[in-house]
Structure formats: structure tokens, C-alpha cells
Amino acid sequence: MIISGLSLYAGAAVAVGLFDVLPPLIVAWFRISAAALILLAVLRPSPRSFIGRSxxxxxxxxxxxxGMNMSFYEAIARLPLGTVVAxxxxxxxxxxxxxxxxxxxxxxxxxxxAGVLVISGAVWSTSASGLFFALLAGGLWAVYILIGTRIVGGVGKPMESMTVGFSIAAVVALPAIWLLWPTSVDLPAPQLFGLAMGLGVLSALIPYSLDQVVMRMAGSSYFALLQALLPVTAALLGAVVLGQWLTGPELLGIVLVVAAVGLRRPSSA
Known part of the structure; x- marks a missing residue:
């Protein structure tokens, strides 16, 4: 889980640097699309895996x-990384x-x-839209956990399902990305492609693959509380890499969230 968080938020730190060149929604689309391309090349799922119930x-x-990625990137474009994750x-x-x-x-x-509420009060005056996008990302995160747990607990191949899901999502979002694409991009195409591939690996391929392993081992309830370790990871990376030092209330909120993990035992999963 810690390795997943380090990879995920190291990629997010890279993404913040791209916000000066591309809108956050497009950066998020690159993140999932790049992972889909890599997975398609490696796993080569059959056409049948794209149809039916699975x-x-x-x-x-x-x-x-x-959607979770797009909301998350819109949020970190407005608020510190550690705050958004919490x-x-x-x-x-x-x-x-x-x-x-x-x-x-x-x-x-x-x-x-309580930790979430404390942080919400601390950032409301800073960016209400950032707060909205962070909470929207949280709602979609819940869907991600519930559906992801069903997928890894089923009879199919979880990695193949992830490949199919990412590929479909990339295609569904393509019209919106086409409309949002800026008239000029101050970045050479090879460099942009390389950064997109890096985002796909760091921010999607590695963490979401590890998530599926943890979901299979822990179940949705305990996996959800294990995720509370991530605000600390994000806060540290945000401070060290991006210079985003948090306020007292924001730190208090993160401490409350992490304290919840200390009360949760693996045996109760």
C-alpha cells in the first residue's frame, strides 16, 4: 500500500508540473490512456472481454x-496535494x-x-471549487473500491478487466478531450508522449495493479481504511517535491484520518 501511494503521488507531483501546459482534465486522460496502451500491448485481451456482463x-x-482521476487533478490544481488526498x-x-x-x-x-470535516473548514475560503472536486473524487473513489473488489473476487482476470475498463474510459472521454485541447502546446510531441507514458506507469499502472492485489487479500472494508495511509504519503511528497506546506488545521485533519487506521485491525476485515 505504501509503495502504491509513493508511486501514485510521485506521478501526481509530475502531473502538477504539466498543468502549466495542459488542462488538468487532459493530464488525467493521459494518465489512464497511457496505462491502457501499455496494458493492451502486454496483455492483448480478447474482443469478447469487451462485451457482456464482465x-x-x-x-x-x-x-x-x-472520473476519479479527472476530479483529483482538478482538485490538486487548486489545493495542496496532501489536503486533497485527505x-x-x-x-x-x-x-x-x-x-x-x-x-x-x-x-x-x-x-x-472528523478529519475530513476539519480539513473542509480549513480550505473552504481558499477554494470552494477545489473542495468540490476533492469530494467528487472521493465519491468516485468509493465506486472504484466497490467495483474493483467485485472484479478481483470474481472468476475473471482482474488485470484484463482493468485493461478493458481503462481502454473504454479513454475512448469515452476522447470527444471531450478533443474539445478541450488547447490551440498550442508549449512542449515537443516526443517529450509530451514520454511524460504521458511516465504518468501512465507511475500514477495508474503500478498503483492500480497493486490495489487489486491488496483488494483480493484484504476485502473492500479493510482496503478502504488502509487507504488512510495515503494522506501522509501525499502530504510528505507535496511538501518535499512541491513545497506545499500544510496549515495547522490541515495537519490536524490528516492526523485524525490516520488515527482511524490505528483503530482498525486486520482481524476485523
Missing amino acids: GAQAAVYGIATM LEFLGPVVVAALGSRSIRDWVALGLAA
Whole structure:
């Protein structure tokens, strides 16, 4: 999970640098599309995997992942990386609530929710739109966890489903990307392609592949609370790489979210 977070948010730090050249939505599309191209080349799924129930489930997974990425990138274009990651944890909190079994679980969820509320109050005056996109990313994150857990728990091939889902999402979003594409891009095409491939590997291929392994081992409820480790990873990378030092309330919110992890035990998953 920590390796997944480091890869994911290292890629996000790279993406922030691209926001001066391309809109966040296009950068997010590059992230998923590049991963889809790599997966298609390696796995070569059969055409049958794109149709039927498994194809539809993979499409929902892919579109939710694409939407989560687009919302996340719009949010980090407006707010610090660590703050956004903590805010979007509201999605995993809801998923964990669906699978809760004890008072300990509810206390953990309450701490996480309190952390999200503290951070929300701290950033409302800074960027209401950033807050909206972060919470939207959290909602789509919940869908990602629920559908992803079904996929890895099914009889199909999870990596093939991820390939199909990412490919469908990339094609579905293509018309919007065409309309949003700027008239000029101050970056040579080979360099842009290389950065897109790097984003695909760092921010999608590695973390989402590792997520599927953890989902299979832990289940959706415990996986959701394991994700609470990510705000710390994101806050550290944001500070070190991007110079985004957080305020006292933002740090308090992150501490509350991480405290929720300490109350959650693997045996209760």
C-alpha cells in the first residue's frame, strides 16, 4: 500500500508540473490512456472481454477511475496535494462504513470523518471549487473500491478487466478531450508522449495493479481504511517535491484520518 501511494503521488507531483501546459482534465486522460496502451500491448485481451456482463463491469470500473482521476487533478490544481488526498478519503470512509461490524469500526470511521470535516473548514475560503472536486473524487473513489473488489473476487482476470475498463474510459472521454485541447502546446510531441507514458506507469499502472492485489487479500472494508495511509504519503511528497506546506488545521485533519487506521485491525476485515 505504501509503495502504491509513493508511486501514485510521485506521478501526481509530475502531473502538477504539466498543468502549466495542459488542462488538468487532459493530464488525467493521459494518465489512464497511457496505462491502457501499455496494458493492451502486454496483455492483448480478447474482443469478447469487451462485451457482456464482465465487459460492462469493467467499463464502470474504468469510467469511475477516469472520473476519479479527472476530479483529483482538478482538485490538486487548486489545493495542496496532501489536503486533497485527505478530503477524498470521505469515499473510502463510506465504503468502510458499509462493512463495519463493531463499535471500534464506527469510532475509526468517526475519526476519519472528523478529519475530513476539519480539513473542509480549513480550505473552504481558499477554494470552494477545489473542495468540490476533492469530494467528487472521493465519491468516485468509493465506486472504484466497490467495483474493483467485485472484479478481483470474481472468476475473471482482474488485470484484463482493468485493461478493458481503462481502454473504454479513454475512448469515452476522447470527444471531450478533443474539445478541450488547447490551440498550442508549449512542449515537443516526443517529450509530451514520454511524460504521458511516465504518468501512465507511475500514477495508474503500478498503483492500480497493486490495489487489486491488496483488494483480493484484504476485502473492500479493510482496503478502504488502509487507504488512510495515503494522506501522509501525499502530504510528505507535496511538501518535499512541491513545497506545499500544510496549515495547522490541515495537519490536524490528516492526523485524525490516520488515527482511524490505528483503530482498525486486520482481524476485523
